[in-house]
Amino acid sequence: xxxxxxxxxxxxxxxxxxxxxxxxxxxxxxxxxxxxxxxxxxxxxxxxxxxxxxxxxxxxxxxxxxxxxxxxxxxxxxxxxxxxxxxxxxxxxxxxxxxxxxxxxxxxxxxxxxxxxxxxxxxxxxxxxxxxxxxxxxxxxxxxxxxxxxxxxxxxxxxxxxxxxxxxxxxxxxxxxxxxxxxxxxxxxxxxxxxxxxx
Numbered sequence: 264x265x266x267x268x269x270x271x272x273x274x275x276x277x278x279x280x281x282x283x284x285x286x287x288x289x290x291x292x293x294x295x296x297x298x299x300x301x302x303x304x305x306x307x308x309x310x311x312x313x314x315x316x317x318x319x320x321x322x323x324x325x326x327x328x329x330x331x332x333x334x335x336x337x338x339x340x341x342x343x344x345x346x347x348x349x350x351x352x353x354x355x356x357x358x359x360x361x362x363x364x365x366x367x368x369x370x371x372x373x374x375x376x377x378x379x380x381x382x383x384x385x386x387x388x389x390x391x392x393x394x395x396x397x398x399x400x401x402x403x404x405x406x407x408x409x410x411x412x413x414x415x416x417x418x419x420x421x422x423x424x425x426x427x428x429x430x431x432x433x434x435x436x437x438x439x440x441x442x443x444x445x446x447x448x449x450x451x452x453x454x455x456x457x458x459x460x461x462x
Contacts, residue, residue, distance in 0.1 A: 264365040271307045272314070279318055297321035297428065301417045303328050313343050320352055323424040326359045326416050337384065340442070341391050345399070345414065353402035354392070355427050357420030361413040368407070381413075385435050 286292065297320040300308035305327025312322045329337040362371065362379050371379055372386060389405045396403055404427050408416050 271310050274307065275311055275315055275318070279315060283318075295320050297323060299323040299325065299421060299424070300327070301325040301420075302413065303331070306331060307330075309337075309340060312349070312352070313340060313347070316347065316349075321424075321428045322352070322354045323357075323421065323428075324354060325357045325420045326361065327356075327385065327388075328381065329388045330380045334380075337388055341388075344401075345395055346393070349399065349401040351402075352400075353428055354404075355420075355424035356385075356389055356392075356403075356405040357416050357423070358382070358389065358405060358407045359411045359413050359416035360407070362408045364409075392425050406451055 298308045298311050298321070300306070300323070302325070305324040306329075308319075308324045309327060311319050314345055331337070342403055360382070366374070366379070368386070370452075371382055372385065383400045389449045392401070392405075395401075406420070406423055408419060411419060
């Protein structure tokens with residue numbers, strides 16, 4: 264583990280003890296919060312679930328680095344998950360295809376190459392959560408994104424997570440259309456930006 268890494272607890276402590284109270288002091292909001300974390304931030308979202316119970320009701324975990332510290336950290340998480348009551352708490356896990364596209368999920372599960380460890384670790388974590396759901400109140404959904412890599416999975420993952428978490432609002436995201444609209448708007452924004460900075 265890199266000497267400069269870590270301090271996730273300090274970050275969550277800042278959110279809990281400083282950021283949220285400050286926001287509530289100037290713009291009071293309902294105590295229904297969602298944390299979204301990608302990569303190492305995904306581990307922060309899982310840590311919030313385990314060690315800051317009730318701080319967030321929803322945890323969006325986007326392609327987390329579950330292989331971190333040779334999977335020691337995530338294995339300790341598994342033990343904690345079975346011990347606590349997570350009623351009215353939801354988790355959405357997005358899994359990207361971050362290895363060779365020619366390698367199928369089934370082949371990946373039995374692979375032993377170090378390069379496939381990140382995906383294998385996520386898939387194992389996903390299967391573990393699914394195995395305890397029957398006797399556990401945690402609201403859980405995962406989705407595998409075969410066409411997206413580690414960096415690209417964040418946007419579709421967030422869109423799908425919002426539909427999952429707030430399904431009682433009847434939110435419907437026709438993803439391809441939504442992505443097309445976003446792409447078109449970005450192109451328009453780029454054209455406007457070029458026009459604004461022209462000589």
